[in-house]
Structures are given as structure tokens and as C-alpha cells.
Amino acid sequence: MTLAAPEKATVASDYSAEEGRLVIHGRDREGIVSAISSVLADAGANIVSLDQYSTDPHGGQFFQRTVFQVPDFRLVRPDLEASLERVIGNDLGLDWRLIDSSQPKRVAIFASKTDHCLLDLLWRHRRGELPISVQMVISNHPDLADEVRQFGIPFFCVPIRNGDKKAAEAEHLRLLQGNVDLIVLARYMQIISADFIRDVGVPMINIHHSFLPAFIGAGPYRKAKERGVKLIGATAHYVTEDLDEGPIIEQDVVRVSHTATTAELTQRGADVERLVLSRAVAWHCEDRVLRNGNSTIVFAS
Known part of the structure; x- marks a missing residue:
């Protein structure tokens, strides 16, 4: 596709x-x-x-x-x-x-330490391939600050201190409210609270591997290798209060063989995640995605 x-x-x-x-x-x-x-x-x-x-x-x-x-x-x-x-x-x-149509959607990107989805979105944004205006990148770690700033995008590190997620989310809301039309979770490795989803007032798109509900938790590609999976995929969906169960926007898969190492599976998975997330963001920001309960209508042809 x-x-x-x-x-x-x-x-x-x-x-x-x-x-x-x-x-x-x-x-x-x-x-x-x-x-x-x-x-x-x-x-x-x-x-x-x-x-x-x-x-x-x-x-x-x-x-x-x-x-x-x-x-x-x-x-x-x-x-x-x-x-x-x-x-x-x-x-x-x-x-x-x-x-x-001339007004691009204002987007905030959330990330943690993994950079492949974040940098892909920033690269496509800089090349004019996405109809968005990236307002900021927010992370719970400082690791990606220098790479983000090379794109001229403001970077905000909001750590979660002593497990106090409410304080971190309050700072997120201060940065976001009135400034964005969409939030993209580009491998942001934190659970979003129901209060934040309600209070932020804009849609959120998340990306993850398509093994779920199998291989939950850390090391999904190692677990996939051990089970001998033959398909590696990714899912982009809207964020709801039900973890990883929001309306699906886009999915894709690639075939893999028994010869692939865990590292190779991880790389193939990262490639699919980049493509699936960029499509989902583009389609949402072109107003191609209409929600129908917990499903979506996607006019992407």
C-alpha cells in the first residue's frame, strides 16, 4: 500500500x-x-x-x-x-x-527513548510529505533532545519523578492546551490516564506491534522468534481509555522466515511501524478517517 x-x-x-x-x-x-x-x-x-x-x-x-x-x-x-x-x-x-485544506493540523509528538517512529515523522514533515505542523516533541527522557532540535522543533523533557504521573500529565496539559490538534504517540512507553485523555481534548494516535494480545510486555520480538512467527506487523489506532483497544486506523505486515534473528525481526518491525504510523497520521490530518463507534471508515484510496 x-x-x-x-x-x-x-x-x-x-x-x-x-x-x-x-x-x-x-x-x-x-x-x-x-x-x-x-x-x-x-x-x-x-x-x-x-x-x-x-x-x-x-x-x-x-x-x-x-x-x-x-x-x-x-x-x-x-x-x-x-x-x-x-x-x-x-x-x-x-x-x-x-x-x-490550507491549514495543516498542529501536532505534538510524544516519544521515550526509541527513535525510529519519531525521526521518520520529523523527516517526512521536513520534506513536506505530511500535511502537519509539528509544534513540539515531548519525552519522559532527554535522550532524543539533540536529534529533535536538528529539525528546529521544540523539545520538552517531562520526567516522571517518583512515579508521579499526575504531575507529569499536568505539565503536558500546560504545554499542549490550545496549541495542538493531534497528539501522536511515537513509541511513548507510558500508559495514558483516562483523566488526561478527557482533559486534553484532541485525538491521540498510537503505534505498536501487531502481536497483541500475544507477546505482551518486554521483548516481544524475542518471544516471537521463540514461537517461530512468520508475519511481523504494526497497528496504528486512536487512544481510548481501554489500553490498545481504540479504533484501528491502519495496519500492515511483512513476511519473515525461520532464518531471521531477533534483531532482524525487530528491524523489520520498526520498518513496518514507521510506514503504518506515517499513513495513519497523514490520513487523519487529511480528514480521511471517520470514526464509527470503535471502528473507522478510512477514505484512503
């Missing part, structure tokens, strides 16, 4: 076109697509991409992601939002979000 590239607006020569995204979900019924198209057309918008899915066309849950271009998006946005609320919100009873 290849990482979907961020959409880029094509500007017509005779006016200033800007790109927006409209994300909708709610109970399926007749006339939704027509109503959405009419509202956008009345605003002078041109639809350039549309993905939709229904869990059941007879009253199931409907999901749609629409990308459009419209002249002077910021100027027409208030009137467009009013029309969407009247037609999509009130008349059709759907939830909706209107997003300015």
Missing part, C-alpha cells in the same frame, strides 16, 4: 480558487448527496473529490468526505457554513465539519 499524497488545489487562471473539505456522517436517507452538492454549487464551489460509504442504505450510518474548490474560500465560508447548518444539520439531521 502506498501513502496517499495530500491533495493540492489547482488554481484557475481567472480567479483565486481555494480548497476545502466537508466531512459528514449520520443516519442514511434519500437525498443526502444531492443536498450536499446543491449547497456547494450554490456557493460557487467545484467538487473535485467525493468518497462516501453507508453501513446500510436503509437507515444505516452514512459517511462522506468531499473535497471542493471555491473562489475566496475564507470570504464565502460564513455563508457556506450557515447554508450547511440549515440544510445538512437541521433538515437532514447530519453532523458535519468544514475544513480549510
Whole structure:
């Protein structure tokens, strides 16, 4: 699977076109697509991409992601939002979000001592491969400070002193609140409390190997080698109060053989984790991921 590239607006020569995204979900019924198209057309918008899915066309849950271009998006946005609320919100009873595609999501990355996922995200960010603005990196150890600062990203070390996680999370909240739209746990080896999940108020994405619930705890690749596994994989998911059981965004696997050492399995696993996490972050920040209970709809094709 290849990482979907961020959409880029094509500007017509005779006016200033800007790109927006409209994300909708709610109970399926007749006339939704027509109503959405009419509202956008009345605003002078041109639809350039549309993905939709229904869990059941007879009253199931409907999901749609629409990308459009419209002249002077910021100027027409208030009137467009009013029309969407009247037609999509009130008349059709759907939830909706209107997003300015030109504004990258503000992201904080949490890490511990393992660097492969963190540095991969920073490298892709610097190359413009991810539609994000990395605001800060937060770690419970100082080990990665010098590497992070080479990217020009603020690094904050917030150690957990004497096991006092509440104090550390209070400092995290002070740094984060009002400054980020997404938190990425790039191999951050700490359990996130339910209070923090509630108080931080933004989504969190986590990455881990796909052996779970097998090989829990330290040394999963050593345990995998001892069992003779033939597949190495990774899972990226949203963080919920249930440890490692949040809605899955992306997964991938690679085949391995009996000849692979524990070190080789670990390296192959790190490669998969990098790819899976970068895809999940990109898709979330392109508003391609819609949650449906403890599952997700991912418009990534």
C-alpha cells in the first residue's frame, strides 16, 4: 500500500480558487448527496473529490468526505457554513465539519527513548510529505533532545519523578492546551490516564506491534522468534481509555522466515511501524478517517 499524497488545489487562471473539505456522517436517507452538492454549487464551489460509504442504505450510518474548490474560500465560508447548518444539520439531521485544506493540523509528538517512529515523522514533515505542523516533541527522557532540535522543533523533557504521573500529565496539559490538534504517540512507553485523555481534548494516535494480545510486555520480538512467527506487523489506532483497544486506523505486515534473528525481526518491525504510523497520521490530518463507534471508515484510496 502506498501513502496517499495530500491533495493540492489547482488554481484557475481567472480567479483565486481555494480548497476545502466537508466531512459528514449520520443516519442514511434519500437525498443526502444531492443536498450536499446543491449547497456547494450554490456557493460557487467545484467538487473535485467525493468518497462516501453507508453501513446500510436503509437507515444505516452514512459517511462522506468531499473535497471542493471555491473562489475566496475564507470570504464565502460564513455563508457556506450557515447554508450547511440549515440544510445538512437541521433538515437532514447530519453532523458535519468544514475544513480549510490550507491549514495543516498542529501536532505534538510524544516519544521515550526509541527513535525510529519519531525521526521518520520529523523527516517526512521536513520534506513536506505530511500535511502537519509539528509544534513540539515531548519525552519522559532527554535522550532524543539533540536529534529533535536538528529539525528546529521544540523539545520538552517531562520526567516522571517518583512515579508521579499526575504531575507529569499536568505539565503536558500546560504545554499542549490550545496549541495542538493531534497528539501522536511515537513509541511513548507510558500508559495514558483516562483523566488526561478527557482533559486534553484532541485525538491521540498510537503505534505498536501487531502481536497483541500475544507477546505482551518486554521483548516481544524475542518471544516471537521463540514461537517461530512468520508475519511481523504494526497497528496504528486512536487512544481510548481501554489500553490498545481504540479504533484501528491502519495496519500492515511483512513476511519473515525461520532464518531471521531477533534483531532482524525487530528491524523489520520498526520498518513496518514507521510506514503504518506515517499513513495513519497523514490520513487523519487529511480528514480521511471517520470514526464509527470503535471502528473507522478510512477514505484512503
